[in-house]
Each structure stands twice: as structure tokens, then as C-alpha cells.
Amino acid sequence: MAQHTRKGAQFQAVTANRLTDGVVVYLTADNTWSESLQDAEVAEGKEAGDALLARGQHFFEPGNLVLDVYLFEVEKTDKGIRASSVRETIRQAGPTIRRDLGKQAELEGVHE
Amino acid sequence: MYRYDEFDHRLVTERVEQFRGQVARRLSGELSEDEFKPLRLMNGVYLQLHAYMLRIAVPYGTLSSRQLRKLADIARKYDKGYGHFTTRQNLQLNWPALQDIPALLEELASVEMHCIQTSGNCIRNVTSDHYAGAAAGEVEDPRIVSEIIRQWSTFHPEFSFLPRKFKIAVSGTEHDRAAIKVHDIGIQILKNAAGEIGYEIWVGGGLGRTPMIGKKIGDFIRREDLLAYLEATLRVYNMQGRRDNLYKSRIKILVHEIGAGEMKKLVEEEFAEVKARGALQLPDIEVERIKAYFAAPAFETLPDATPELDAAIARDPKFADWVKASVTAHKQPGYAIVNISLKPIGKPPGDATSDQMDVVADVAEKYAFSEIRVAHEQNLCLANVRKKDLYEVWKALDAAELATPNVGLITDQIACPGLDYCNLANARSISIAERISERFADLKLQHDIGRLHINTSGCINACGHHHVGHIGILGVDKKGVEYYQVTLGGAADETAAVGDIVGPAFTEGEIVDAVDTIVKTYLGIRKEGEIFLDTYRRVGVEPFKEKLYAAH
Numbered sequence: 331m332a333q334h335t336r337k338g339a340q341f342q343a344v345t346a347n348r349l350t351d352g353v354v355v356y357l358t359a360d361n362t363w364s365e366s367l368q369d370a371e372v373a374e375g376k377e378a379g380d381a382l383l384a385r386g387q388h389f390f391e392p393g394n395l396v397l398d399v400y401l402f403e404v405e406k407t408d409k410g411i412r413a414s415s416v417r418e419t420i421r422q423a424g425p426t427i428r429r430d431l432g433k434q435a436e437l438e439g440v441h442e
Numbered sequence: 443m444y445r446y447d448e449f450d451h452r453l454v455t456e457r458v459e460q461f462r463g464q465v466a467r468r469l470s471g472e473l474s475e476d477e478f479k480p481l482r483l484m485n486g487v488y489l490q491l492h493a494y495m496l497r498i499a500v501p502y503g504t505l506s507s508r509q510l511r512k513l514a515d516i517a518r519k520y521d522k523g524y525g526h527f528t529t530r531q532n533l534q535l536n537w538p539a540l541q542d543i544p545a546l547l548e549e550l551a552s553v554e555m556h557c558i559q560t561s562g563n564c565i566r567n568v569t570s571d572h573y574a575g576a577a578a579g580e581v582e583d584p585r586i587v588s589e590i591i592r593q594w595s596t597f598h599p600e601f602s603f604l605p606r607k608f609k610i611a612v613s614g615t616e617h618d619r620a621a622i623k624v625h626d627i628g629i630q631i632l633k634n635a636a637g638e639i640g641y642e643i644w645v646g647g648g649l650g651r652t653p654m655i656g657k658k659i660g661d662f663i664r665r666e667d668l669l670a671y672l673e674a675t676l677r678v679y680n681m682q683g684r685r686d687n688l689y690k691s692r693i694k695i696l697v698h699e700i701g702a703g704e705m706k707k708l709v710e711e712e713f714a715e716v717k718a719r720g721a722l723q724l725p726d727i728e729v730e731r732i733k734a735y736f737a738a739p740a741f742e743t744l745p746d747a748t749p750e751l752d753a754a755i756a757r758d759p760k761f762a763d764w765v766k767a768s769v770t771a772h773k774q775p776g777y778a779i780v781n782i783s784l785k786p787i788g789k790p791p792g793d794a795t796s797d798q799m800d801v802v803a804d805v806a807e808k809y810a811f812s813e814i815r816v817a818h819e820q821n822l823c824l825a826n827v828r829k830k831d832l833y834e835v836w837k838a839l840d841a842a843e844l845a846t847p848n849v850g851l852i853t854d855q856i857a858c859p860g861l862d863y864c865n866l867a868n869a870r871s872i873s874i875a876e877r878i879s880e881r882f883a884d885l886k887l888q889h890d891i892g893r894l895h896i897n898t899s900g901c902i903n904a905c906g907h908h909h910v911g912h913i914g915i916l917g918v919d920k921k922g923v924e925y926y927q928v929t930l931g932g933a934a935d936e937t938a939a940v941g942d943i944v945g946p947a948f949t950e951g952e953i954v955d956a957v958d959t960i961v962k963t964y965l966g967i968r969k970e971g972e973i974f975l976d977t978y979r980r981v982g983v984e985p986f987k988e989k990l991y992a993a994h
Binding site: 349352354392397414420426427428 | 468490492493522537539540541863869873876922
């Protein structure tokens with residue numbers, strides 16, 4: 331599996347898949363999981379990243395709400411939070427070859 | 443077609459109920475993900491990028507109209523109205539919710555289908571020739587032995603925890619359409635001078651990280667001994683295959699490391715022991731029982747010459763193009779084999795919508811004895827169609843965008859789901875295939891190029907069979923950016939070969955032009971009558987390398 335983040339990443343968010351249906355979700359500042367990356371809490375620096383990941387892991391075990399919890403690199407832009415890698419961009423939006431499916435079909439501004 | 447007996451029914455029904463309980467316990471938290479993951483994988487449930495993925499077994503690629511309609515219905519009800527046919531003749535649903543899967547499996551069981559043996563380190567769903575029973579020169583319908591192996595291997599206690607997954611393919615004709623030499627075991631059905639049926643056994647083929655062409659270890663295994671011989675081969679692998687290193691755990695590595703001669707010796711020793719114990723002789727009566735399920739359909743006695751077909755071809759050039767690419771000779775006079783392209787220009791290879799599946803099921807019911815095949819090239823096939831019905835078949839398929847006249851041509855590509863869906867992928871493959879398809883959309887150009895197979899995989903696991911594409915494309919990740927490595931000269935048929943890497947990888951922006959350069963180079967140097975692979979085998983990699991990297 332490709333690396334989701336890198337050592338010197340400045341900004342990171344925490345993602346997972348929802349247990350019941352596998353849908354991609356992001357950890358928010360108020361400890362809920364949102365389907366939109368724009369709602370994600372963004373951690374700056376390694377320590378904040380590690381703390382955010384630990385909070386997310388809690389919802390895997392013992393929380394049992396999500397699985398495959400991990401940190402990934404993001405960028406803060408004028409148009410909102412963006413994933414740095416192609417992989418996370420595809421997870422955030424949906425398959426690039428079926429723009430009618432995935433979050434891009436349901437969530438307004440998912441590409442923003 | 444094979445119909446379940448009471449044992450099959452009970453086995454599948456019990457498995458659905460067992461999984462229903464496991465899902466409920468997972469959702470309640472009683473089972474952890476670590477405990478649940480191997481259980482869900484044993485039922486074909488993966489977790490991909492956007493959702494869970496369910497891989498539905500289509501044993502040896504044969505479906506009835508009733509089954510295909512159920513698949514269409516399930517894809518509509520529990521998914522997003524489409525499915526993806528794979529290089530192992532299975533169907534994948536990309537978006538099912540875990541909580542719905544027990545109900546989905548119950549519906550599948552109602553048409554004698556399941557997701558067993560589509561994942562995990564067991565003997566996987568057996569694959570075969572999509573022309574089974576219809577091809578001229580066939581020694582025997584390969585689905586008979588495929589079904590026998592299915593029954594023998596399902597939940598086989600000794601072979602449920604092998605070092606790694608294990609794939610078997612069977613071919614009943616000399617021309618190999620099942621890619622048997624790139625399987626863990628490939629079985630070639632033969633007839634000896636006395637007219638008896640037996641099996642040539644190829645072992646240790648495979649793609650993935652370390653591509654290998656299988657080695658022949660059995661020249662003529664007698665029919666009654668087949669299961670004993672397979673048991674011996676599997677047992678040698680189970681004992682000696684590596685469990686310490688995931689990347690060296692397939693049987694191909696064992697065969698490579700000890701050599702084909704030693705493998706043959708070990709298997710023969712084990713085989714002698716199995717036979718000495720008297721176990722696992724395959725009784726004729728059982729073979730005959732299974733064989734009866736695959737008896738030829740009630741063909742009419744027809745002349746092979748079909749004036750109404752000839753007239754339609756002369757009248758309608760669009761139909762003529764389709765016949766040229768999609769229709770193949772049948773062993774029965776007056777009948778034809780129809781290939782249904784799932785490769786419309788600029789669309790994902792192997793995808794079919796629920797509505798399209800319904801159309802194919804209807805057409806099969808009306809014109810093809812209610813039987814559909816899945817080809818490992820990610821197309822569908824109607825194996826037994828009257829030639830005089832071809833025009834009607836084409837009209838029905840064409841109205842559902844199922845008549846792209848490109849089977850066997852450059853736009854008939856194999857591609858895995860890649861980074862658009864797959865958790866293991868490093869790069870996208872479908873989008874590359876789509877762009878190549880658009881680049882070569884002109885049918886006249888496609889015919890000029892001739893038979894050319896482009897296979898694309900989004901990672902080293904090679905679900906897109908890139909190593910055995912005439913042109914192979916492998917997606918790799920370089921610091922979060924997609925690159926594509928090209929191989930040339932691969933083949934999956936009886937002349938199986940692993941392609942040669944042509945040089946440094948291309949960017950996403952460069953790859954389609956690179957394919958274009960390869961094709962133009964071939965067109966410039968080919969000799970009369972050559973297809974791309976012939977030219978490549980004659981001239982080697984250098985002329986292509988020179989053109990591709992001339993500007994670098």
C-alpha cells in the first residue's frame with residue numbers, strides 16, 4: 331500500500347472507513363466522523379498529528395464505529411482542505427472515471 | 443449447466459447463516475476487526491477505498507439467464523446499478539454495505555450462487571475457456587473437470603489454509619483461451635492414441651510480483667487419477683511452500699527454487715502414496731453424472747450456409763463490422779459463438795450496468811439456450827447462437843451499447859479496477875485504458891493494427907495481467923505521483939510469455955503517446971500477415987526502445 335503521509339508533513343487529517351457501510355469518513359474537532367473532508371480537524375506538526383490519530387483510533391477500538399484509521403497529508407488552500415496524494419483525493423471524491431458516483435455525486439463542493 | 447444437489451444447497455445455505463451471525467457480532471463489537479477480517483474474506487468481502495467490495499464467484503465463467511438477472515437485480519438493490527467482470531471470470535460489486543451483505547448472499551443462494559473461494563489462501567474459483575462446449579477441436583468440455591475440482595476443493599479441510607492463494611485453470615482445446623500457463627496449476631485436457639481422456643499438468647505459473655510461466659510436470663494423468671494427482675501437488679506445496687515471506691509464498695516460487703524436475707519427483711512420490719492408500723479414485727459413474735449437466739444443448743440440424751446472414755452482412759456495414767469482430771465459428775453447423783464486448787470506447791473495461799445484464803440475460807434466453815459465459819478478457823459470451831439469429835441478437839445488443847465491434851482489437855483491453863477503487867493500487871488503470879481506447883477509436887485503424895492486447899494493472903499484484911499483454915502497462919507510485927511502466931511481447935495463450943520491460947516509466951501525461959509510438963513503430967516495420975506479437979518476436983525490444991526514448 332502506498333504511503334499515506336510523510337515524515338515532514340506539515341498538515342495532516344485522520345480518515346477511516348465507517349464500519350457499517352465502508353464509507354470514507356474524517357475525524358472532526360468535536361470527535362464525530364464526517365463524510366466531508368472540509369469538516370476534518372487538521373493537525374499541524376508531528377505531535378498534534380499523533381494526538382489526532384490517537385483520538386481517531388479510539389473509535390476503532392473500543393469505539394467500533396470505524397476501521398482502517400490513519401493519518402494522511404493535506405494542504406490548506408483558499409478553496410478549503412485538499413488531500414495531497416492522488417489516492418486520498420480519489421477517496422475524498424470518488425472514482426475519477428465515474429464522476430456520477432461517490433462523494434462527488436452527493437457532497438456539494440467535495441472537489442473544492 | 444450444473445444444478446446444485448442437496449449437499450450444495452445445504453452447504454451454501456449454512457454458510458449464509460453462519461456469515462449472518464458473524465456480521466451481527468462484528469457490528470455489535472463482539473468480534474474485533476482482526477477476528478472478523480479472515481471471516482469476511484472467506485465470504486468474498488473486501489474493504490476498498492470508497493466502500494466494501496463483494497466478489498461473487500462465477501464458477502468457470504458460466505451463468506444462466508436467471509442467475510445474470512439476479513446479479514443485475516442485486517447490483518441495483520444493494521449497489522449502484524453496475525458490476526465489474528474480472529480477469530478471473532467473477533463479478534465484483536464496488537459499493538455494498540456490510541450490514542446488507544447477509545441478505546444479498548441469501549438472494550445469491552436462491553440462484554445457486556455464492557462468494558466462497560473468491561478470497562483467502564484456499565483453492566480459488568476454477569476458471570476455464572469461455573468457448574467451452576462450443577469450440578471446434580475441443581477434446582472435452584473443460585467445465586466437467588472444472589466442476590469436479592470445484593466440488594473437491596470447496597471447504598477442503600487440508601487446503602483451506604495454504605501458504606497463499608491457489609488458482610487453477612482448465613483448457614479443453616489446444617488453443618488456450620484460459621491462460622493456463624500463468625496459473626498455479628494449469629490443466630490441458632488431452633486424448634491419447636487409445637482415445638482415452640487424460641490431463642497434462644502445468645504447475646508454478648503466475649503473474650504478480652514475480653511472473654513465471656508454468657512448467658509441465660504431468661504428461662498424461664489418467665482421468666480417474668486427476669484428483670489424487672492434484673491432491674499430491676497441493677500437499678507438496680502445502681508442506682514445502684514458504685509461509686515466512688508473503689512475497690515468496692506462491693507455488694511458483696517453490697517450483698522455481700527446487701526446479702521443475704524436483705517438483706515432478708516430489709509430486710510423483712506423493713501421488714504414489716495417495717494411490718497406494720486407494721483413496722480418491724474418481725469413479726466413472728460420478729464423472730458421467732457431472733458430464734450429463736454439460737451435455738450439448740438441443741441443437742437443430744441446420745446447414746452451415748446461412749443466406750439470411752450473408753444478406754444482412756451485405757446490407758448493413760455496421761452489422762458486418764460487428765460480425766467480423768464478435769462472431770466466431772462454432773463446432774455445430776448453422777451455429778456461432780457470439781462475444782459481447784464490455785469495452786465501449788472510453789468506458790471502463792469489464793463494467794456492465796444492471797440494465798445491460800438484463801438485456802444479455804434476455805437475449806441469452808431467447809437465442810442462446812439461456813446460457814452466458816464470462817471471458818477472462820472481461821467480456822461476455824453467448825456460446826451457442828443460431829447463425830440465422832445473429833442479426834436480431836446484434837440489434838438487441840446494439841440498443842444496449844453492448845455491440846462495440848472491437849473484440850480482439852486494440853481497444854478490447856484488460857484493466858484492473860486500479861486506484862479508482864482498489865486499496866492495494868498505486869495508480870489508476872481504468873482511466874489509462876479509457877484514454878487509450880479513445881486514442882484508437884477509429885475502427886479502420888483498429889483493423890489495420892490487427893489483434894493486439896493491451897493489459898493494464900494498477901499495481902504489482904497484476905490483476906490486469908499486464909505481464910502477458912502484448913503491450914503491458916503497470917502503474918507505479920513515485921512519491922504520490924502515478925507513473926506507468928511498459929512491457930512488450932507478453933502472451934497469455936499456448937505461446938505464453940512474460941513481456942520485456944522496455945525502459946524507464948512514463949508519466950500519466952506521457953503514457954498514451956508512448957502506446958501510440960509503439961503501435962506506429964510496429965506498423966512501420968511489420969511484415970505482411972504479422973500481428974503485433976509476431977513483429978515483436980521477430981525484432982525484439984530495441985526498435986521500440988529507440989523510438990520511445992529517442993527524445994530523452
